[in-house]
Structure formats: structure tokens, C-alpha cells
Amino acid sequence: MGQVHFHTIGDVCDSKLEFGVIVAEFKDKWIFVRHRERDTWEIPGGHREKDENIDHTASRELFEETGAKKFIITPICDYSVTINNNTRFGRLFCSEIKELGELPNLEIEEIKLFNVLPENLTYPNIQKYLYEKVLLWKRQCE
Template identity: 55%
Template sequence: MEIEFYDLGEIDDAKLEFAVINVTYQDKLVLVKHKDRDTWEIPGGHREEGESINTTAARELFEETGAKKFDIKPISEYSVAKGQSTTYGRLYVGVILEMGQLPGLEITEVKLFDKLPQNLTYPNIQPHLHNRVYKNDKFNMHKTITVVE
């Protein structure tokens, strides 16, 4: 598996399938647990037909965390290549300003962390996306989070 990062706009918008939002609340990293898994993941998800990728990011953040007010900004595009298949997404950084009720769709739990836990849903992808945000000061909107190497 190979992960690459690109400047915003470098990847054709039509190819962007995913939005991933590295977000904090009360200076803690926000991770979620999907109802079908026992692992933690960074909020995000698939783009729906006819939806802009920025709308995808806002929708997914609300659906997966219950965030009512938040500040997010796109920082990078990325690709994940597995064999002959490559998928593309946009990476965001953000801060949740006000939490609301979890909508009760796919996510069963939202938890605040000081650092990425070991039991991640996508352990070969999520640390790279997280590090892209928190190891580069120009993207950091808030307190630096400790990163698991």
C-alpha cells in the first residue's frame, strides 16, 4: 500500500471519493467507533453523488460526531494505492466548537484522545493522514496532538 499527498487542486475534483477530517474538541483528538467494528477511526467518509467534497466533509463530521458548530479547512489531497487500485480523498483539519447529539446512524461512540490509539480501523492509512496534519505547523489550527509512531 502506498499513500501520497498532493496540493489542493492537484487532483481532479471528480476523482475525490473520500473526506477525512482530523478534528479536535476541547484540545483532544476526536475519534469514532463504527457500529460494525471494535476499532477507532478518524471521522470521514464517502462522497455522495452530486455532493461537493467540502459538503461531504461537513456532512460526515456531523453524522459521525454530532458536531453542531465547527471550523474545518481542507489542507491536502491524498491517494491510497493498493495493487492496481488507487483511491483519492481530501484531508481536512478542524476544531469542533459545539457538540450535539450523535445522530445514531453508523457511529456508536465518539471518544476524545490525547494521541492516536493502537487499535485503529485503518492502521496503515490513518496514522499517515494524522501525521500530515499534526507534524506540519502550517496546517495546525490548534494545539499539537501527540502522534503514535
């Protein structure tokens, strides 16, 4: 299990941000991805590369994992996940994808559009909270 906490952007030291995670919409549906080595669904995202800006991480990962060619991406908040007294940090984004291209031949086997959070998640105790945080943010923006 993991404990997920949300933080205002800027409250977490930038150098501690390891992940960019992007809850993404395309044609009013949520995009989830399936890694080649798993049979579960994940929110697009991934690890920050050395000396990479975390916002660039999110844009790069969104393209690599979905094939998104045109999109609007917005940082929502930073988050932390604590498992066995080990805490790691990331930044959560929301994206509206305008155009999808071909899926790059990397670690993602397929993408799928969902109306709601799929039950078969790779990290259910983390992704559920990230997804819900973006839904709450979207409702507050309406």
C-alpha cells in the same frame, strides 16, 4: 498494506475525490469514532455522495459521525491510497469543533477523545499518515 501519497489541492481532478476525512479536535483532544460493526477507532470521514461538493462531504460526515454542531473546518490537502495497483483519492481536512450535539443514530456507535493517535485503528496503514500530515500542518501554522 496501502501506499499513501499527498497532493496539493487542485492537482487531483475533483471528480476523482471519493472521500472526505476530517482530523478533528475538541477541547484540545482528538476525536476518533467507532463504527457499530467494529471494535477499532477511526478518523471521522466518509464517502462523497453523487454530485456533492467534497467540502460539503466533509462537513456532512463530521456532523454525522461526531454530532459536531459548531466547527471550523479547513481543507489541508488531497491524498491517494494505492492498494494492489488500485488508487483511490480523497481530501484531508482539519477541524476544530466548538460544540458537540447528540450523536446521530447512524453507523457510529461512539466517539472518544484521545491525546494521541490510538493504537487500535481500523485502517492503521492509512490513518496514521493522515493524522501525522495534519499534525505537521498544525505545527507549520503556529
